[in-house]
Amino acid sequence: MLKVAIKKVLPDFELTMNFEVDNSIMVLFGPSGCGKTTTLRCIAGLEKPNAGIITLNNQIFFSAESKVFIPPRERGVGYMFQDYALFPHMSVESNILYGVKNKGDQWQELYQELLHLLKIRPLIHRGMKQLSGGEKQRVALARALMANPNILLLDEPLSALDSETRLELQEELINMQKIWKIPFIMVTHDRGEAEKIGDQIIFMSRGQEIENKRISK
Amino acid sequence: MIDWQPVVLSLKVALVSLVVVFILGIATALIMIRKQFPGKAVYESLITMPMVLPPVVTGFALLLLIGRNGPVGKVMLDLFDTQLIFTQTAAVLAAIVIAFPLMYQSAKAALQSVDSNLEDAARTLGASEWRVLLTVTIPLAMPGLIAGGVLAFSRALGEFGATIMIAGNIPGKTQTIPITIYFAAESNDLIEAGYYVAVISSITFGAIFWLNTWSKKNSWYPGTLRGGNPHRVKSRD
Structure with a gap:
C-alpha cells in the first residue's frame, strides 16, 4: 500500500496530494501542467516535496517532519518516463538488464518471462533507433519490471502511440498489473484511457485533487 | 638531419598535460554543473581566463607563482630543495593551464547536453551516482569529451608564450617544437624551421582528422552498441 500526503510549492500553484493506492491501478488524470508528473517524481524521489509524508508498505520514503529522504536508488520504484528514457548507447538487452541487482540465477527466469510476456525476444540485440514506438514502450516496461520494483509509475506511457498499438498496450498493462500484483500509478490526459485502465482515478486541476473515484469493473 | 628531441618532448608534454586536463576538466565541469558554492562565478571566470588572455600574460603570472621567490617556488625550494622553473615540469604546467579551459568548456557543454x-x-x-556517471553520463557525453581532448592536446602541443616564460629555451631539456621553430626562424634557419612546421602541422592534422572520422563512426546509435551491464545472456532461441 502506497500512502501519499504531500505539499509541494510549484511556480504557479501549490501541489497538494493526499491518496492511498493498494495493489491496483490508479490513474492521475488532468490537463497538462496540473502537477501529475511532479507527483510521480516526488514518489520516485527525483523531487523533494516541501511538506508531508510518503510511505510504501510501512517503509518511509519521505517525511518532512522526521527529515527522512530515501534516495531514488533505494526506493525500489519502477518509473516509465514519457519518452521512455531508454539508454541510446546500449542494446535492448543491456537496457533491460541495467537494473538487475543480484547476480544469481533468479533474474534469468524473470528475464525470460518478460521477454515472453511482452513479446520482445526478437528485439534483444537491436539498438534504440531500430525500435518502433510500441516496441520502445514494451522495452521500457520490461526494464522497469526487471529491477523488481515494489511499485510502478507510468508517465503517459501510451501518449506517443497510434490508436491500434495503444489499445493493445492498454490490455497489456492491465495484464501485467494482475501478474505483478504491485501498485501501478499511471498519468494520462486521455479520459477514455483513464476509465479503461484505472481501478481508481484521481481527477486533478492546478495541483488539487478534484475527485477521487473508484471504478467498478 | 632534423633533431627529434623537440618533437619527442612536445609530444610528451602534450600527452601528459592531456591526461591531467582531461580528468581535471571533466571533474571541474561536473562540480560547476551540480554544486552551488560562494564565489562560483569568480572561480569559473578565473579558470577560463587563460583561453582569452595572451599566453605570455598567463606565463608571467605562472612565473610569479613558481619562480624562486614565488609562493609555490619558495615552498618547493625549502621543502624539496628543487625548483620548477626552467624544467620540463614547468612546460607541462604551462600546457595544462593554457589547455584546461578548452577541455573544461567542451566537457561542460557535453555533460549538460545529456538528457537528465x-x-x-x-x-x-x-544505480549509484558513480554508476550513473560511468555508465550513462560519460558514455553519452563522450563525443564532446573526445573533441575537447583533441582541442586541448593540439593547443598544448602548440603552446609557446607561457612555455617560453616559465620553461625557457634550453636545448635538449625544455626546447619544444614551437620554441625550436621560433629560434630557428630568428637565426634565419628557415629550412630547419620549415621541417618543424611540417612535423607539428602533420601531428595536428592527424589529430583533427582522427577526431572527424571517429565522430562519424560513433554517433551512439545502431552499429555501436555498448553494454552498460555486466550480465550477458544467452538467448534461448
Whole structure:
C-alpha cells in the first residue's frame, strides 16, 4: 500500500496530494501542467516535496517532519518516463538488464518471462533507433519490471502511440498489473484511457485533487 | 638531419598535460554543473581566463607563482630543495593551464547536453551516482569529451608564450617544437624551421582528422552498441 500526503510549492500553484493506492491501478488524470508528473517524481524521489509524508508498505520514503529522504536508488520504484528514457548507447538487452541487482540465477527466469510476456525476444540485440514506438514502450516496461520494483509509475506511457498499438498496450498493462500484483500509478490526459485502465482515478486541476473515484469493473 | 628531441618532448608534454586536463576538466565541469558554492562565478571566470588572455600574460603570472621567490617556488625550494622553473615540469604546467579551459568548456557543454531523464532513469533502476556517471553520463557525453581532448592536446602541443616564460629555451631539456621553430626562424634557419612546421602541422592534422572520422563512426546509435551491464545472456532461441 502506497500512502501519499504531500505539499509541494510549484511556480504557479501549490501541489497538494493526499491518496492511498493498494495493489491496483490508479490513474492521475488532468490537463497538462496540473502537477501529475511532479507527483510521480516526488514518489520516485527525483523531487523533494516541501511538506508531508510518503510511505510504501510501512517503509518511509519521505517525511518532512522526521527529515527522512530515501534516495531514488533505494526506493525500489519502477518509473516509465514519457519518452521512455531508454539508454541510446546500449542494446535492448543491456537496457533491460541495467537494473538487475543480484547476480544469481533468479533474474534469468524473470528475464525470460518478460521477454515472453511482452513479446520482445526478437528485439534483444537491436539498438534504440531500430525500435518502433510500441516496441520502445514494451522495452521500457520490461526494464522497469526487471529491477523488481515494489511499485510502478507510468508517465503517459501510451501518449506517443497510434490508436491500434495503444489499445493493445492498454490490455497489456492491465495484464501485467494482475501478474505483478504491485501498485501501478499511471498519468494520462486521455479520459477514455483513464476509465479503461484505472481501478481508481484521481481527477486533478492546478495541483488539487478534484475527485477521487473508484471504478467498478 | 632534423633533431627529434623537440618533437619527442612536445609530444610528451602534450600527452601528459592531456591526461591531467582531461580528468581535471571533466571533474571541474561536473562540480560547476551540480554544486552551488560562494564565489562560483569568480572561480569559473578565473579558470577560463587563460583561453582569452595572451599566453605570455598567463606565463608571467605562472612565473610569479613558481619562480624562486614565488609562493609555490619558495615552498618547493625549502621543502624539496628543487625548483620548477626552467624544467620540463614547468612546460607541462604551462600546457595544462593554457589547455584546461578548452577541455573544461567542451566537457561542460557535453555533460549538460545529456538528457537528465536518462540519468534519472538509471537512478530509479537502483544505480549509484558513480554508476550513473560511468555508465550513462560519460558514455553519452563522450563525443564532446573526445573533441575537447583533441582541442586541448593540439593547443598544448602548440603552446609557446607561457612555455617560453616559465620553461625557457634550453636545448635538449625544455626546447619544444614551437620554441625550436621560433629560434630557428630568428637565426634565419628557415629550412630547419620549415621541417618543424611540417612535423607539428602533420601531428595536428592527424589529430583533427582522427577526431572527424571517429565522430562519424560513433554517433551512439545502431552499429555501436555498448553494454552498460555486466550480465550477458544467452538467448534461448
